[in-house]
């Protein structure tokens with residue numbers, strides 16, 4: 001049976017860990033040639049090694065997504081290495097400091113917005129350029145349950161994840177008639193290094209209660225939805241924000 005992403009080229013930012021790594025692995029399993037881009041090159045290379053060992057095709061690329069020139073070079077690398085760009089998962093992100101808005105330092109705010117929000121503008125700008133030349137492409141921006149809901153102690157994160165929903169809709173309206181679909185995914189809490197590095201076990205256990213399904217999610221469960229949205233099965237889905245949250249927002 002032909003694999004769903006056979007012949008496609010995919011780019012995943014933050015692909016060296018957690019949700020991005022699961023997306024990269026699943027895309028490769030489904031036949032895509034994948035560029036695994038991350039600030040942490042060793043993490044990206046480890047994911048690539050797993051993909052290669054399983055018989056897939058992938059390359060690691062170091063990038064700081066908050067640097068527009070580095071993002072431009074990353075997209076060019078993907079397009080030149082594999083001859084185009086069909087799918088992009090703009091997923092790299094950080095949690096940032098946990099404190100309310102009046103205690104947030106200006107440089108802390110600017111850093112979280114740079115990594116979580118400006119980066120997605122840079123990524124879409126250069127990815128869409130390539131996709132328009134092919135008149136096809138599909139983008140998923142990794143927002144969060146905090147793209148609609150909010151918590152007190154992550155004001156910059158909440159702002160950036162809300163912004164991603166708006167940026168997704170704007171890009172979708174602008175480019176869907178040209179063959180480029182753009183959607184956002186909103187995960188509930190997923191047990192990844194991002195969550196484990198910023199919260200202790202007691203706080204992580206406390207988060208379980210926010211999810212009616214009774215547990216945190218897995219990176220694979222987020223990747224399942226992401227791949228569906230990237231695939232041709234989602235051909236009439238664009239400009240929308242899709243939750244994978246164990247019932248958090250219900």
Ligand code: NAI
Pocket residue numbers: 013014015016017018019020037038039040043063064065066091092093094115142143144145186187188189190191192193194195
């Ligand atoms: P993670 O920490 O496991 O992975 C994030 C990856 O992004 C890391 O490999 C890191 O090196 C990379 N990264 C960080 N800053 C970067 C930069 N400036 N340039 C390039 N790469 C950079 O985190 P996780 O949990 O897999 O998160 C992935 C995305 O999912 C993030 O955007 C996060 O906000 C979002 N998300 C995560 C949730 C969770 O509960 N884990 C819930 C909702 C959304």
